[in-house]
Amino acid sequence: MLFQNRKLAVRKMKAKDRYIMAQWLSDPAVLEFYEGRDQPFTPEKIDEKFLNRDDGVTRCMVDYGGTNIGYIQFYPLDEEERKIYGYEDEYIFGIDQFIGKTSYWNxxxxxLLVKSMVRYLIVEKNAYRVVMDPQVRNPRALRCYEKCGFQKVKLLPKRExxxxxxxxxxxxxxxxxxDEDGL
Known part of the structure; x- marks a missing residue:
């Protein structure tokens, strides 16, 4: 387990998680903002996109109260991403996440997940900044991230x-x- 905060636990993704991930990533409500409703996933596609890769991304499952409810990944930004975003050589991490079990939305x-992951990256990985690039048309996610202390830096036209x-x-x-007080 990477970390736990109250009922929330985050651990690295395992091969057996492909089936629940495929279930979540076949749900149109989840796909509306993550991957796209025209891109439902099979277990084989989960293997290809999430499991059989060596690209510096740490892929994790999110558990809440003993139930798998979502996914989160983190990664140090590479030189190309830092250039696109306008950052110098700072130690910056990116994160992406979704709650796949929609009964746990709202x-x-x-x-709690985003705040916990940011704290983990700052304390355990010495991150100077943590970034995301959510779609402009996803106000629910943007409100969540702003509650977690994220601020809009710049618009990325036609990014995704x-x-x-x-x-x-x-x-x-x-x-x-x-951030002397921390999250």
Missing amino acids: MGIGT LHEGLYEDCWLIEYNTKG
Whole structure:
């Protein structure tokens, strides 16, 4: 287990998780903002996109109260991403996540997850900043991230191909400078 915070636990993804991930990533409600409703996943596609890769991304499952409810990944930004985002050589991590079990939406768990992951990255990985690039058209996610201390940095026009269209995204960041109180 990477960390636990109250009922929330995060652990590295395992091969056996492919089936629950395929279930979540076949749900149109989940796919509306993550991957796209035109891209449902099979267990084999989970293997290809999430399990059989060596790309510096740490892929994790999210458990809440003993139930697998979601997914989160983190990774140090590479030189190309830092250049696109306009960062120098700082130690910056990116994160992406979703709650796949929709009955757990709107309960504050996403906020707890993001705050916990940011704290983990700062304390355990010495992250200076943590960034995400959510779609502009996802106000629920943006509200969650803002509650966690993320701020909009810049608009990324046509950043993400989603359901056949390139969607605008926000570059948002959590900056540890001035964060003496922590999350």
